[in-house]
Amino acid sequence: MATFLLHFNTAAAAAAVASAKSAENDNVSEVLLPDKTRNSRVLVLGGTGRVGGSTATALSKLCPDLRIVVGGRNREKGASMVATLGKNSEFAEVDVNNKDSLEAALSDADLVVHAAGPFQQAQKCTVLEAAIETQTAYLDVCDDTSYAFRAKSLKDRAVSANIQAITTGGIYPGVSNVMAAELVRAARSENKGQPERLRFSYYTAGSGGAGPTILATSFLLLGEEVVAYNKGQKIKLKPYTGMLNVDFGKGIGKRDVYLLNLPEVRSAHEVLEVPTVSARFGTAPFFWNWGMEAMTNLLPAEFLRDRCKVQQLVEWFDPLVRAVDGIAGERVSMRVDLECTNERSTLALFSHRRLSVAVGNATAAFAVAILEGSTQPGVWFPEEPEGIAVEAREDLLKRAAQGTVAFVMNKPPWMVETDPKELGLGIYV
Secondary structure, three states: OHHHHHHHHOOHHHOOOOOHHHHHOOOOOOOOOOOOOOOOEEEEEOOOOHHHHHHHHHHHHHOOOOEEEEEEOOHHHHHHHHHHHOOOEEEEEOOOOOHHHHHHHHOOOOEEEEOOOOOOOOOOOHHHHHHHHHOOEEEEOOOOHHHHHHHHOOHHHHHHHOOEEEOOOEOOOEHHHHHHHHHHHHHHHOOOOOEEEEEEEEEEEOOOOOOHHHHHHHHHHOOOOEEEEEOOEEEEEOOOOOOEEEEOOOOOOEEEEEEOOOHHHHHHHHHOOOOEEEEEEEEEOHHHHHHHHHHHHHOOHHHHOOHHHHHHHHHHHHHHHHHHHHHHOEOEEEEEEEEEOOOOEEEEEEEEOEHHHHHHHHHHHHHHHHHOOOOOEEEEOOOOOOOOOHHHHHHHHHHHOOOOOEEEEEEOHHHOOOOOOOOOOOOOO
Protein backbone atom coordinates (compact mmCIF):
# COMPACT_ATOMS: atom_id res chain seq x y z
CA MET A 1 0.00 0.00 0.00
CA ALA A 2 3.01 2.32 0.21
CA THR A 3 2.88 2.44 -3.59
CA PHE A 4 -0.78 3.48 -3.40
CA LEU A 5 -0.03 6.40 -1.07
CA LEU A 6 2.93 7.48 -3.19
CA HIS A 7 0.77 7.35 -6.31
CA PHE A 8 -1.86 9.65 -4.88
CA ASN A 9 0.58 11.93 -3.08
CA THR A 10 2.55 12.71 -6.23
CA ALA A 11 0.93 12.06 -9.59
CA ALA A 12 -2.65 12.57 -8.44
CA ALA A 13 -1.63 15.56 -6.36
CA ALA A 14 -1.51 17.55 -9.58
CA ALA A 15 -5.23 16.69 -10.02
CA ALA A 16 -5.80 14.74 -13.19
CA VAL A 17 -7.34 17.46 -15.34
CA ALA A 18 -8.90 16.62 -18.69
CA SER A 19 -10.98 18.41 -21.27
CA ALA A 20 -14.74 18.06 -21.58
CA LYS A 21 -14.22 15.97 -24.69
CA SER A 22 -12.04 13.45 -22.88
CA ALA A 23 -14.56 13.30 -20.05
CA GLU A 24 -17.24 12.20 -22.45
CA ASN A 25 -15.08 9.98 -24.64
CA ASP A 26 -12.45 8.81 -22.18
CA ASN A 27 -10.19 5.96 -23.17
CA VAL A 28 -11.27 3.09 -20.94
CA SER A 29 -8.58 0.67 -19.83
CA GLU A 30 -9.97 -2.82 -20.26
CA VAL A 31 -9.78 -5.19 -17.30
CA LEU A 32 -8.67 -8.79 -17.71
CA LEU A 33 -10.74 -10.75 -15.23
CA PRO A 34 -9.68 -14.13 -13.83
CA ASP A 35 -10.53 -17.07 -16.10
CA LYS A 36 -13.38 -18.26 -13.89
CA THR A 37 -15.22 -14.91 -14.03
CA ARG A 38 -14.11 -13.53 -17.41
CA ASN A 39 -17.33 -14.60 -19.15
CA SER A 40 -19.59 -13.99 -16.17
CA ARG A 41 -23.25 -13.23 -16.69
CA VAL A 42 -24.13 -9.88 -15.06
CA LEU A 43 -27.77 -8.89 -14.60
CA VAL A 44 -28.26 -5.11 -14.32
CA LEU A 45 -31.66 -4.37 -12.80
CA GLY A 46 -32.94 -0.96 -13.82
CA GLY A 47 -30.77 -1.43 -16.90
CA THR A 48 -33.07 0.69 -19.07
CA GLY A 49 -32.79 3.64 -16.68
CA ARG A 50 -30.10 6.31 -16.46
CA VAL A 51 -28.03 4.77 -13.67
CA GLY A 52 -28.44 1.14 -14.74
CA GLY A 53 -27.90 1.93 -18.41
CA SER A 54 -24.75 3.88 -17.61
CA THR A 55 -23.51 0.96 -15.48
CA ALA A 56 -24.17 -1.58 -18.24
CA THR A 57 -22.33 0.63 -20.75
CA ALA A 58 -19.34 1.08 -18.45
CA LEU A 59 -19.17 -2.66 -17.71
CA SER A 60 -19.24 -3.57 -21.39
CA LYS A 61 -16.28 -1.24 -22.00
CA LEU A 62 -14.27 -2.35 -18.97
CA CYS A 63 -14.82 -6.07 -19.54
CA PRO A 64 -15.96 -6.76 -23.13
CA ASP A 65 -16.18 -10.52 -22.50
CA LEU A 66 -18.86 -10.15 -19.83
CA ARG A 67 -22.38 -11.17 -20.80
CA ILE A 68 -24.60 -8.23 -19.85
CA VAL A 69 -28.29 -8.84 -19.19
CA VAL A 70 -30.35 -5.65 -19.17
CA GLY A 71 -33.15 -6.19 -16.66
CA GLY A 72 -36.26 -4.03 -16.78
CA ARG A 73 -39.99 -3.85 -17.49
CA ASN A 74 -40.01 -2.03 -20.83
CA ARG A 75 -39.08 -4.28 -23.75
CA GLU A 76 -38.80 -1.40 -26.22
CA LYS A 77 -36.29 0.43 -24.01
CA GLY A 78 -34.54 -2.87 -23.36
CA ALA A 79 -34.12 -3.56 -27.06
CA SER A 80 -32.70 -0.07 -27.57
CA MET A 81 -30.19 -0.58 -24.76
CA VAL A 82 -29.12 -3.97 -26.13
CA ALA A 83 -28.62 -2.42 -29.57
CA THR A 84 -26.35 0.16 -27.95
CA LEU A 85 -24.35 -2.43 -26.01
CA GLY A 86 -23.99 -4.76 -28.98
CA LYS A 87 -22.78 -8.35 -28.73
CA ASN A 88 -22.78 -10.21 -25.44
CA SER A 89 -25.92 -8.42 -24.27
CA GLU A 90 -29.60 -9.28 -24.01
CA PHE A 91 -32.80 -8.05 -22.38
CA ALA A 92 -34.75 -9.80 -19.62
CA GLU A 93 -38.14 -8.64 -18.43
CA VAL A 94 -37.94 -8.52 -14.63
CA ASP A 95 -40.24 -7.22 -11.90
CA VAL A 96 -38.01 -6.33 -8.93
CA ASN A 97 -41.00 -6.52 -6.60
CA ASN A 98 -41.91 -10.07 -7.58
CA LYS A 99 -39.92 -12.86 -5.91
CA ASP A 100 -40.60 -15.47 -8.60
CA SER A 101 -39.69 -13.07 -11.41
CA LEU A 102 -36.47 -12.15 -9.65
CA GLU A 103 -35.38 -15.68 -8.88
CA ALA A 104 -36.05 -16.75 -12.47
CA ALA A 105 -33.87 -13.92 -13.77
CA LEU A 106 -31.15 -14.62 -11.20
CA SER A 107 -31.07 -18.38 -11.76
CA ASP A 108 -28.28 -18.20 -14.36
CA ALA A 109 -26.65 -14.90 -13.32
CA ASP A 110 -23.24 -14.70 -11.64
CA LEU A 111 -23.74 -11.14 -10.36
CA VAL A 112 -26.76 -8.89 -10.01
CA VAL A 113 -26.40 -5.11 -9.95
CA HIS A 114 -29.47 -3.51 -8.37
CA ALA A 115 -29.91 -0.04 -9.86
CA ALA A 116 -33.72 0.00 -9.86
CA GLY A 117 -34.32 2.80 -7.35
CA PRO A 118 -35.52 4.76 -5.59
CA PHE A 119 -34.58 2.86 -2.43
CA GLN A 120 -36.26 5.27 -0.02
CA GLN A 121 -39.31 3.89 1.83
CA ALA A 122 -38.75 0.37 0.45
CA GLN A 123 -39.86 -2.09 3.13
CA LYS A 124 -37.88 -5.15 2.00
CA CYS A 125 -34.56 -5.97 0.38
CA THR A 126 -36.30 -8.19 -2.16
CA VAL A 127 -33.45 -8.33 -4.66
CA LEU A 128 -30.80 -9.15 -2.06
CA GLU A 129 -33.01 -11.84 -0.54
CA ALA A 130 -33.50 -13.38 -3.99
CA ALA A 131 -29.73 -13.18 -4.60
CA ILE A 132 -29.09 -15.09 -1.38
CA GLU A 133 -31.69 -17.73 -2.32
CA THR A 134 -30.13 -18.23 -5.75
CA GLN A 135 -26.53 -17.83 -4.52
CA THR A 136 -25.86 -14.87 -6.80
CA ALA A 137 -23.28 -12.18 -5.97
CA TYR A 138 -24.93 -8.83 -5.32
CA LEU A 139 -24.26 -5.09 -5.64
CA ASP A 140 -26.65 -2.18 -5.16
CA VAL A 141 -26.47 1.60 -5.57
CA CYS A 142 -28.66 2.24 -2.53
CA ASP A 143 -28.56 5.76 -1.09
CA ASP A 144 -31.02 5.23 1.76
CA THR A 145 -29.90 4.63 5.34
CA SER A 146 -32.77 2.37 6.39
CA TYR A 147 -32.48 0.18 3.29
CA ALA A 148 -28.69 -0.06 3.58
CA PHE A 149 -28.75 -1.24 7.18
CA ARG A 150 -31.65 -3.60 6.48
CA ALA A 151 -29.43 -5.12 3.79
CA LYS A 152 -26.55 -5.26 6.25
CA SER A 153 -28.73 -7.25 8.67
CA LEU A 154 -28.75 -10.07 6.10
CA LYS A 155 -25.00 -10.57 6.44
CA ASP A 156 -25.20 -13.93 8.26
CA ARG A 157 -27.59 -15.33 5.64
CA ALA A 158 -25.21 -14.22 2.89
CA VAL A 159 -22.27 -15.85 4.67
CA SER A 160 -24.23 -19.11 4.99
CA ALA A 161 -25.06 -18.98 1.28
CA ASN A 162 -21.42 -18.11 0.46
CA ILE A 163 -22.37 -15.03 -1.58
CA GLN A 164 -20.54 -11.72 -1.79
CA ALA A 165 -22.69 -8.60 -1.47
CA ILE A 166 -21.98 -4.87 -1.32
CA THR A 167 -24.63 -2.28 -0.47
CA THR A 168 -24.32 1.48 -1.23
CA GLY A 169 -21.83 0.72 -4.01
CA GLY A 170 -22.41 3.57 -6.46
CA ILE A 171 -20.77 6.99 -6.72
CA TYR A 172 -22.08 8.67 -3.55
CA PRO A 173 -22.41 6.75 -1.42
CA GLY A 174 -19.90 4.26 -2.78
CA VAL A 175 -16.73 5.75 -4.20
CA SER A 176 -16.98 8.52 -1.61
CA ASN A 177 -16.89 5.87 1.16
CA VAL A 178 -13.69 4.36 -0.26
CA MET A 179 -12.14 7.83 -0.53
CA ALA A 180 -12.97 8.42 3.14
CA ALA A 181 -11.57 5.04 4.16
CA GLU A 182 -8.28 5.82 2.45
CA LEU A 183 -8.00 9.24 4.14
CA VAL A 184 -8.58 7.63 7.54
CA ARG A 185 -6.17 4.77 6.85
CA ALA A 186 -3.45 7.17 5.69
CA ALA A 187 -3.86 9.38 8.77
CA ARG A 188 -3.55 6.43 11.14
CA SER A 189 -0.66 4.79 9.29
CA GLU A 190 1.31 8.05 9.30
CA ASN A 191 0.72 8.56 13.05
CA LYS A 192 -0.26 12.18 12.52
CA GLY A 193 -3.14 12.40 14.95
CA GLN A 194 -6.40 10.53 15.36
CA PRO A 195 -9.25 11.09 12.90
CA GLU A 196 -11.71 13.45 14.57
CA ARG A 197 -14.13 14.81 11.97
CA LEU A 198 -15.23 13.49 8.56
CA ARG A 199 -17.36 15.60 6.25
CA PHE A 200 -18.88 14.47 2.95
CA SER A 201 -19.83 17.29 0.54
CA TYR A 202 -21.55 16.63 -2.78
CA TYR A 203 -22.51 18.89 -5.66
CA THR A 204 -24.49 18.08 -8.79
CA ALA A 205 -25.60 20.56 -11.45
CA GLY A 206 -29.34 20.23 -12.01
CA SER A 207 -30.41 16.61 -11.74
CA GLY A 208 -27.03 15.51 -13.08
CA GLY A 209 -28.78 14.17 -16.16
CA ALA A 210 -29.66 11.13 -14.08
CA GLY A 211 -33.39 11.18 -14.68
CA PRO A 212 -36.61 11.12 -12.66
CA THR A 213 -35.39 8.43 -10.24
CA ILE A 214 -32.76 10.82 -8.87
CA LEU A 215 -35.39 13.54 -8.63
CA ALA A 216 -37.65 11.21 -6.63
CA THR A 217 -34.74 10.27 -4.37
CA SER A 218 -34.02 13.93 -3.64
CA PHE A 219 -37.64 14.67 -2.73
CA LEU A 220 -37.94 11.56 -0.55
CA LEU A 221 -34.78 12.49 1.35
CA LEU A 222 -36.38 15.82 2.27
CA GLY A 223 -38.89 13.83 4.32
CA GLU A 224 -36.18 12.15 6.40
CA GLU A 225 -34.72 13.56 9.60
CA VAL A 226 -30.97 13.96 9.18
CA VAL A 227 -28.75 11.77 11.35
CA ALA A 228 -25.24 13.08 11.99
CA TYR A 229 -22.62 12.42 14.67
CA ASN A 230 -20.96 14.99 16.90
CA LYS A 231 -18.11 13.81 19.14
CA GLY A 232 -19.53 10.29 19.16
CA GLN A 233 -23.10 11.30 19.90
CA LYS A 234 -25.90 10.76 17.38
CA ILE A 235 -27.79 13.96 16.66
CA LYS A 236 -30.89 14.58 14.58
CA LEU A 237 -31.28 17.65 12.41
CA LYS A 238 -33.76 19.14 9.96
CA PRO A 239 -33.08 18.23 6.32
CA TYR A 240 -31.64 20.83 3.97
CA THR A 241 -30.33 23.04 6.78
CA GLY A 242 -26.80 23.65 8.09
CA MET A 243 -25.65 25.24 4.85
CA LEU A 244 -21.91 25.42 4.16
CA ASN A 245 -20.16 27.09 1.24
CA VAL A 246 -17.69 24.45 0.05
CA ASP A 247 -14.86 24.94 -2.44
CA PHE A 248 -14.83 22.07 -4.96
CA GLY A 249 -11.78 23.41 -6.81
CA LYS A 250 -11.24 24.46 -10.40
CA GLY A 251 -14.07 23.76 -12.79
CA ILE A 252 -16.70 23.64 -10.05
CA GLY A 253 -15.78 26.41 -7.60
CA LYS A 254 -17.59 27.27 -4.39
CA ARG A 255 -21.05 25.82 -3.90
CA ASP A 256 -23.62 25.86 -1.13
CA VAL A 257 -24.36 22.42 0.31
CA TYR A 258 -27.02 21.34 2.84
CA LEU A 259 -27.47 18.51 5.31
CA LEU A 260 -29.15 15.34 4.04
CA ASN A 261 -29.71 11.94 5.64
CA LEU A 262 -27.27 9.70 3.77
CA PRO A 263 -26.12 6.17 4.74
CA GLU A 264 -22.38 6.86 4.54
CA VAL A 265 -22.65 9.02 7.66
CA ARG A 266 -23.62 6.12 9.90
CA SER A 267 -21.52 3.50 8.13
CA ALA A 268 -18.37 5.68 8.20
CA HIS A 269 -18.97 6.54 11.86
CA GLU A 270 -19.30 2.87 12.82
CA VAL A 271 -16.80 1.26 10.42
CA LEU A 272 -14.07 3.93 10.37
CA GLU A 273 -14.66 4.94 14.00
CA VAL A 274 -14.63 8.67 13.37
CA PRO A 275 -16.54 10.52 16.14
CA THR A 276 -17.94 13.43 14.11
CA VAL A 277 -19.47 12.74 10.67
CA SER A 278 -21.95 14.56 8.42
CA ALA A 279 -22.99 14.71 4.76
CA ARG A 280 -24.22 17.61 2.66
CA PHE A 281 -25.52 18.06 -0.86
CA GLY A 282 -26.16 21.03 -3.11
CA THR A 283 -27.27 21.66 -6.66
CA ALA A 284 -27.48 24.42 -9.24
CA PRO A 285 -28.90 26.76 -10.42
CA PHE A 286 -29.19 28.35 -6.98
CA PHE A 287 -32.99 28.50 -7.11
CA TRP A 288 -33.17 24.68 -6.98
CA ASN A 289 -31.60 24.89 -3.52
CA TRP A 290 -34.17 27.51 -2.54
CA GLY A 291 -36.90 25.24 -3.86
CA MET A 292 -35.61 22.29 -1.82
CA GLU A 293 -35.53 24.46 1.30
CA ALA A 294 -39.07 25.66 0.59
CA MET A 295 -40.36 22.12 0.15
CA THR A 296 -38.80 21.09 3.45
CA ASN A 297 -40.44 24.01 5.23
CA LEU A 298 -43.84 24.00 3.53
CA LEU A 299 -44.68 20.35 2.89
CA PRO A 300 -45.39 17.92 5.75
CA ALA A 301 -42.74 15.24 6.25
CA GLU A 302 -45.47 12.60 5.84
CA PHE A 303 -46.17 13.94 2.34
CA LEU A 304 -42.48 13.78 1.39
CA ARG A 305 -42.23 10.20 2.68
CA ASP A 306 -45.14 9.04 0.51
CA ARG A 307 -43.69 7.48 -2.64
CA CYS A 308 -46.94 7.87 -4.61
CA LYS A 309 -47.25 11.58 -3.82
CA VAL A 310 -43.59 12.17 -4.50
CA GLN A 311 -43.95 10.43 -7.86
CA GLN A 312 -46.70 12.91 -8.72
CA LEU A 313 -44.33 15.76 -7.82
CA VAL A 314 -41.67 14.24 -10.05
CA GLU A 315 -44.09 14.08 -12.98
CA TRP A 316 -44.94 17.76 -12.49
CA PHE A 317 -41.35 18.93 -12.11
CA ASP A 318 -39.60 16.62 -14.59
CA PRO A 319 -40.20 18.70 -17.78
CA LEU A 320 -38.90 21.83 -16.04
CA VAL A 321 -35.92 20.00 -14.59
CA ARG A 322 -34.99 18.58 -17.99
CA ALA A 323 -35.20 22.04 -19.55
CA VAL A 324 -32.94 23.54 -16.88
CA ASP A 325 -30.55 20.57 -17.15
CA GLY A 326 -29.96 21.53 -20.76
CA ILE A 327 -28.56 24.83 -19.52
CA ALA A 328 -26.97 23.79 -16.20
CA GLY A 329 -25.23 20.69 -17.51
CA GLU A 330 -24.57 17.69 -15.30
CA ARG A 331 -21.27 18.31 -13.53
CA VAL A 332 -20.72 16.38 -10.34
CA SER A 333 -18.18 16.77 -7.56
CA MET A 334 -17.46 14.97 -4.30
CA ARG A 335 -15.23 16.40 -1.59
CA VAL A 336 -14.37 14.40 1.53
CA ASP A 337 -12.64 16.28 4.36
CA LEU A 338 -10.84 14.65 7.29
CA GLU A 339 -9.69 16.57 10.35
CA CYS A 340 -7.42 14.99 12.95
CA THR A 341 -6.69 15.76 16.59
CA ASN A 342 -3.44 17.57 15.75
CA GLU A 343 -5.36 20.03 13.52
CA ARG A 344 -4.07 18.22 10.44
CA SER A 345 -6.60 18.39 7.59
CA THR A 346 -6.63 16.38 4.39
CA LEU A 347 -9.15 15.93 1.60
CA ALA A 348 -10.14 13.80 -1.33
CA LEU A 349 -11.76 15.33 -4.40
CA PHE A 350 -13.53 13.79 -7.41
CA SER A 351 -15.06 15.92 -10.19
CA HIS A 352 -16.57 14.85 -13.51
CA ARG A 353 -18.37 16.80 -16.21
CA ARG A 354 -21.12 14.19 -16.57
CA LEU A 355 -22.78 12.48 -13.63
CA SER A 356 -24.62 10.16 -16.02
CA VAL A 357 -21.23 8.77 -17.09
CA ALA A 358 -19.47 8.96 -13.71
CA VAL A 359 -22.15 6.98 -11.87
CA GLY A 360 -21.79 4.13 -14.38
CA ASN A 361 -18.01 4.12 -14.09
CA ALA A 362 -18.26 4.07 -10.30
CA THR A 363 -20.79 1.25 -10.11
CA ALA A 364 -18.96 -0.79 -12.73
CA ALA A 365 -15.74 -0.43 -10.71
CA PHE A 366 -17.46 -2.10 -7.73
CA ALA A 367 -18.91 -4.84 -9.93
CA VAL A 368 -15.47 -5.62 -11.36
CA ALA A 369 -13.93 -5.71 -7.87
CA ILE A 370 -16.49 -8.34 -6.84
CA LEU A 371 -15.78 -10.40 -9.96
CA GLU A 372 -12.03 -10.15 -9.28
CA GLY A 373 -12.57 -11.78 -5.90
CA SER A 374 -12.01 -8.71 -3.73
CA THR A 375 -15.17 -9.27 -1.69
CA GLN A 376 -15.67 -11.85 1.05
CA PRO A 377 -18.98 -13.68 1.65
CA GLY A 378 -21.41 -11.48 3.57
CA VAL A 379 -23.03 -8.06 3.12
CA TRP A 380 -20.59 -5.15 3.32
CA PHE A 381 -20.30 -1.40 3.03
CA PRO A 382 -17.69 -0.07 0.57
CA GLU A 383 -15.38 1.16 3.35
CA GLU A 384 -15.22 -2.26 5.01
CA PRO A 385 -12.08 -4.20 3.98
CA GLU A 386 -14.20 -7.35 3.68
CA GLY A 387 -16.21 -5.53 0.99
CA ILE A 388 -13.36 -3.94 -0.94
CA ALA A 389 -10.00 -5.26 0.19
CA VAL A 390 -7.53 -2.51 1.13
CA GLU A 391 -5.14 -3.61 -1.61
CA ALA A 392 -8.00 -3.43 -4.18
CA ARG A 393 -8.95 0.17 -3.41
CA GLU A 394 -6.36 1.70 -5.73
CA ASP A 395 -7.69 -0.14 -8.79
CA LEU A 396 -11.29 0.61 -7.85
CA LEU A 397 -10.63 4.35 -7.52
CA LYS A 398 -8.63 4.47 -10.77
CA ARG A 399 -11.46 2.78 -12.66
CA ALA A 400 -14.14 4.96 -11.09
CA ALA A 401 -12.11 8.11 -11.81
CA GLN A 402 -11.76 7.54 -15.56
CA GLY A 403 -12.76 10.70 -17.40
CA THR A 404 -12.67 12.92 -14.32
CA VAL A 405 -11.62 16.55 -14.65
CA ALA A 406 -10.12 16.43 -11.16
CA PHE A 407 -9.21 13.54 -8.90
CA VAL A 408 -7.08 14.16 -5.80
CA MET A 409 -6.39 12.01 -2.76
CA ASN A 410 -4.87 12.81 0.64
CA LYS A 411 -3.83 16.43 0.08
CA PRO A 412 -4.18 19.55 2.26
CA PRO A 413 -7.18 21.75 1.30
CA TRP A 414 -5.05 24.70 0.14
CA MET A 415 -3.66 22.63 -2.73
CA VAL A 416 -7.11 22.23 -4.24
CA GLU A 417 -9.21 25.23 -3.30
CA THR A 418 -9.68 28.15 -5.68
CA ASP A 419 -9.39 30.65 -2.81
CA PRO A 420 -7.44 28.86 -0.06
CA LYS A 421 -7.73 30.34 3.42
CA GLU A 422 -8.67 29.36 6.93
CA LEU A 423 -12.33 29.83 7.78
CA GLY A 424 -13.55 29.90 11.37
CA LEU A 425 -17.03 28.65 10.65
CA GLY A 426 -17.91 27.35 14.10
CA ILE A 427 -19.52 24.30 12.53
CA TYR A 428 -19.26 21.10 14.52
CA VAL A 429 -20.84 18.53 12.23
